[in-house]
Amino acid sequence: MLASLGLILLCQLIGEAVVRGLGLPLPGPVLGLLLLLVLLLARDRFAMLAYGPLRNDGVETASKGLLAHLSLLFVPAAVGVVQKLDLLASHGIAIVLVLALSVVVTLLATVLTFRLVSRLLKQQDAR
């Protein structure tokens, strides 16, 4: 468990270091995600990597534990909104309406594009 958490933190650390060092427009943890994914895939190919947290579902169990309460992790940042109510005071209602409309439009555009392309590909395969 400790080694698995250590591996997750190490992936994040390397991700942050690379992102900062090269000035990439990407969150460090996202690069860490890709790194851990590559490690898991490499382990399936090279038996010598199946060691410590990469063995017996070690890092898998630790990751699922972290993800089980993903919502909790957003609470501290969300509470920041309540303390910044003065920011919303002058244009609050307009801002909330604009954001709500935009999120609906974005959800629809994304889901419909995904379905459309996926259906077109299926038709092509069938032919």
Added chain:
Amino acid sequence: MNDNPFSLWVYLSQSPLLWLTVTLLVYAATDAVSLATRRHPLANPVLHAMWIIGAFLLATGTSYTSYFAGAQFVHFLLGPATVALAVPLYENRRRVVSSIVPMLVALLAGSVTAVVSVVLLAELAGLPRDVVLSLAPKSVTAGVAMGIAESLHADPSLAAVAVILTGIMGAIIVTPLMNRTGITDYRARGFAAGLAAHGIGTARAFQVDEIAGVFSGIAMSFNALVTSFLVPLAVTLLVR
């Protein structure tokens, strides 16, 4: 008995223990309600924990800085949790690889819609220029959005507020909206949730379906990258 009845409060308000405990207990309660209502969209645990803790802070006159001194231990785990998304992604890799083309096209369409729609709507609503700029990156995670806002000389804290509000509204709207469209493909539904409502949308997607969560995490990760390039471009083209 202590001489000074306030000394306990003074101790508690200066140690991270109190606000860490409050964060965990309030979340445990709101999550239990969410479970009891079978994950009803309006019982979103982030939304309710937000206003309950916010009310606590206002009632006790506690600053966000002192609250965050305790809550930062929870906040810190966002980074490792993002890395941990590699595991469900790895376990569902075959479905992910076979959906790569629809994902890429939906990523582009969704990112462009997210930025263009918010900029146009904000201009239409007559919001001032610096507010429009701060709202533009609202569909990506707070850290990235604040960086984008800073590079545009906009207000990073307003950008963070816009990100949280977008995430919570997206997480509430996504299920009823998708049910109305009749789309049952959880790859597509999850992808839309992560793209429009970043991590809070992803947390919601995992509540509904694991495949939805996986695709949501992918959309969230790559939207951060695309939006970083898109916002400066859209702002040059669209903002007067």
